[in-house]
Amino acid sequence: MKNAFRSDISPSEITSRTLFESRRRWMQGSLASLATMAIAPASAKSRDGKDFPVAFESEKSEFSTAEKLTTYSDVTRYNNFYEFGTGKEDPVEQAHRLKTDGWTINIIGEVHRPQRFDIDQLLRLAPLEERIYRLRCVEAWSMVIPWIGxxxxxLLDLVQPTGNARYVEFISLYDPEQMPGQRSAVLDWPYKEGLRLDEAMNPLTLLTLGLYGEILPNQNGAPVRLVVPWKYGFKSAKSIVTIKLTEKQPATAWNVSNPSEYxxxxxxxxxxxxxxxxxxxERRIGEFLKRDTEMFNGYSEWVADLYRDLDLSKHF
Amino acid sequence: MRDTPRPQRLRVGIDTRIIWLVSLIPLITLCGRGMMGELTANPIEYISKFTGWWTLFSLLLTLGVTPARYFFSMPILFPLRRTFGLITFVYATIHFLTWLVLDQFFDWTEIALDLSERPFIYIGFVAFLGLCILALTSTNRAKVVLGSVRWRRMHKSVYLIAILGVTHFYILVKSDVWEPLTFGAVLFLLLGYRLFLRLLNNRR
Incomplete structure (x- = not known):
């Protein structure tokens, strides 16, 4: 079903999520009294973002999970985004400094048709769809998030990678004025990530512009980010300004910071x-007991083949 | 018979009950935040970090008593060493139970693997065991039973425990090491002070 999102039409997702959140709050309320852990009343607050500006496919994609969504409040308040500080709630407090107006993303390197896109062009570049993915952080917590992208x-088909292109590098914004966390050298700024070209071409790899029926909130990596659901969260670069196709494996932020661990x-x-x-x-945010982590975060069916010749204990 | 006013007891010491009351403030704050739902989306991680922070903070306070006592020439500070030490033990116990109950929920396989695979876990565990022994032998009676010399030697292990505690914090954080390094710097000063005095005494 195509769903045209205008302010006068109330999208079906909103209702279902509100219902869901009230149920979840009720359940967690009873747990809270046991363990003095109450759940944020903030989750009762309605969404504070802007509705997604263009139509997107909201019928469940074959790649989407049917698991319970993590609440909008938790998804937008509990973030690792060191550009805005290392605390989990620093991004939601600091991300208002980010200016996404006039944002462009530059595709360069080993491509036949290097090109610069603004967000409006990206929004019309390909059919947009909602994908409900599990997100597994390396810190052993996880969420379920309805992305739009x-x-x-x-995008890569459009710029036509050359025969030399083997890797894709993603470079995030560097601007300490907008991103106060970059004043501290916790990572080698700007944040860089990378994928092998075949990983980047995998249908699961999502160029993401929205979540929960809204345009991406700043703290979630606005205006454009990557979502690679079978990898730890930090592989999914946020607030991307450059995508560069390369012949050699690019250096990536956490790997540079601590190669033996990442x-x-x-x-x-x-x-x-x-x-x-x-x-x-892993602990699913909102749940008490941990659950088993699945190989490739449960996406083996689509990605296991990419690594059949690779010793994953060496190439972790 | 008329009530005669009781002779006022001369207070030369600090009432440690006040210290105990003050030491509850972080704990009450934590419970308050819990009830307001302000423990983030991952309350267990928050509680763990919070109680760990206050454990280290009170441990450094404990180690600060002796230097402060000499520095300000205030012998009345002396009993605070034990009080702060026991407060450290209380926060360490809550921190340990957070891991055992809230984080692992008695999953003994995971607990055993955690202890064997993760350096920061076993360093923290050893430090906690050390604190338990010091807390158990913190009474005046224990001091008599053990003998003053042996008791002092035993309780010197608090320096090692402090080093383990700060190391535990340092290797746990991902890349923002500012906080554990600050704890480390304060610990360095507190231990350096003692080393300095010792060298000075040896020279005489």
Whole structure:
């Protein structure tokens, strides 16, 4: 079903989520009294973002999970986005400084048709769809998030990678004025990420412009980010300004920061232990008991083939 | 018979009950935030970090008592060493239970793997065991039973525990090491002060 989102039409998602959140609040309320952990009354607050400006396919995609969504409040208030500070709630407090007007994304490197796109062009570049993905953070927590975007492959097809292109590098905005976290050298700024070209072309890899029926909130990586659901969250670069196709494997932020702990691939893998977090289990945000972490975050069916010749304990 | 006013007791010490009351403030704050739903989307992580922070903070306060006592020539500060030490133990216990109950929920397999695979976990665990022993032997009676010399030697292990505690924090954080380094710098000063005095005494 095509869903034209205008202010006078109330999108079906809003109702279902509100209902869902009230149920969740009720359930967690009873847990809270047990463990003195109450759930934010803030989650009762309605959404504060802007409705998604163009139509998108909201019928469930074959790649979407049917699992319970993480609340809008948790998705937009609990973020790792070190450009705005290392605290989990720093991004929601600081991200208002980010100016997304006039944003462009530059596609360069090993491509036949290097090109610069503004957000309006991106919104019309390919059919947009809602994808409900699991997100697994390397810190052993996870969420379920309804993103809006289109497969990155559509964009790459348009710029036509050359025969030399083997990797895709994603570079995030560098501007300490807008991103106060960049004044501190916790990472080597700007934030850079990378994928192998075949990973980037995988239909799961989503160039993302929205979530929960809204345009991306700043703290979630506005105006355009990547979502690679079978890899740890930090692989999904936020607030991207440049996409560069390269012949050599690009340096990536966390790998540079600590190569023994964060590999280039960083596929979700319960068998590869991390010195600080057990990767065998994860806590789904909003739940008390941990659950088992699945290989490739449960996306093996689509991505396991990419790594059949790779020793994943070495190339973690 | 008329009530005669009781002779007022001369207070030369600090009433440690006041210190205990003050030490509850962070805990009450935490409960308050819990009830207001202000423990973020991941309350267990928040509680863990919060109680760990206050454990280290009170541990450094404990180690600060002796230097402060000499520096300000205030012997009345002396009993605070034990009070702060026990407060440290209380926060460490809550921190430990957060891991055991809230985080792992008695999943013994995961707990065993956590202890064997993760350096920061076993360093923290050893430090906690050390604190338990010091807390158990913190009574006046224990001091008598053990003998003053042995008791003092035993309780010197608090320096090692503090080093383990700060190391535990340092290797846990991902890349923003500012906070653990600050704790480390304060600890360095507190231990350096003692080392300095010792060298000075040896020279005489």
């Amino acid at each position: 289109f497969p990155l492959s559509k 590999g280039f691939y960083s596929n979700v893998n319960p068998q590869v232990s991390h010195p600080r977090w057990s990767q065998r289990k």
